Amino acid sequence: MVTKNKKMKMMTLDQMKDKDIGKIGTVERDKYEFELRMEVLGDMIKSVRKERNLTQEQLGELIGVQKSQISKLERNTKNVTIETILKVFKALKANVRFSVEMNESEFKVA
Amino acid sequence: MVTKNKKMKMMTLDQMKDKDIGKIGTVERDKYEFELRMEVLGDMIKSVRKERNLTQEQLGELIGVQKSQISKLERNTKNVTIETILKVFKALKANVRFSVEMNESEFKVA
C-alpha cells in the first residue's frame, strides 16, 4: 500500500509538472506582496455556512465538534492547520484550492 | 528535474483515485485525499526550492530553522499550519493562494 501510494504520488507529481510547470527560466521576483488574513478565512467559513443555511451547532454536528469550536474558527485570529480547513469546507461541500505561483507559472497543489 | 516530453500512458488523477483507492465518500478515499494534498504540498515546497537552487539547509537559514525541519515539511510527516506554509513560500518568493469555491461562486480568501 505504501509502495503503491508512493508510485501513484510520483505519477501525479509528474503529471502536474509536465502539465503545469514546463520549464522555468531564470531569476524572477514576486509580483505583489501577499498576506493571508486569518479573519478572512473565518469570514469565509461563516459565509459558506450561512449560504448552506446551517447554524454553528449544525455545522459542528457535521464535523463532530461543539458549536463553540465553530464560533472560534469563524472569529479566530489564530493560526489554523490545513486539516481543519479541509474538514470544515468539506462538511460545507465547498472546494478548497491551494496554489503556489512563481512568475507566470502556477502550480496547482490541490 | 522537470521531465519534458515524457510520453507515458497514465490515467488521470481522478481515474487513478477511483480505481485504486475507492469511490468518493469512503473513508479510505477521504483519507487519501487529505494525504495526497499534504504530500503534494511537500512536493511543491521541494519543487520550488529546487527551482530556486537552494539546499534544504539554505532554505532553513532563510526561514530560521534547521534543515531537518525542511526535510520534514517536504516529506510531510505532519499536518501543517497556514503560517508555516506562508513562511516557507514567502522565503521562496512564491505566491500562495487559498480559495474556496462552492457551485458557481468563488470566494477568494487571499
Add this chain to the structure above:
DNA sequence: TCGTAAGTTTCCATATAATTCAACTTTTTG
C-alpha cells in the same frame, strides 16, 4: 572509492492548535 555535501530520521522538548464545558450575551420570534 573516499570524502563531503545534502537529505533523512529519531528522540525529545516546547508551543500552540483543537477541543469541551458551561456560563454568558446577543439575536430571533411568538
Add this chain to the structure above:
DNA sequence: CAAAAAGTTGAATTATATGGAAACTTACGA
C-alpha cells in the same frame, strides 16, 4: 416583552505541530 435559539467567551485539557540536536543514510564529485 419573555422565552428560545444562536452565538460568544474563558478556563482547562488534550493532541499535535514546530523545532533542535545529532546520528544516520544517500548522492555525488574528485
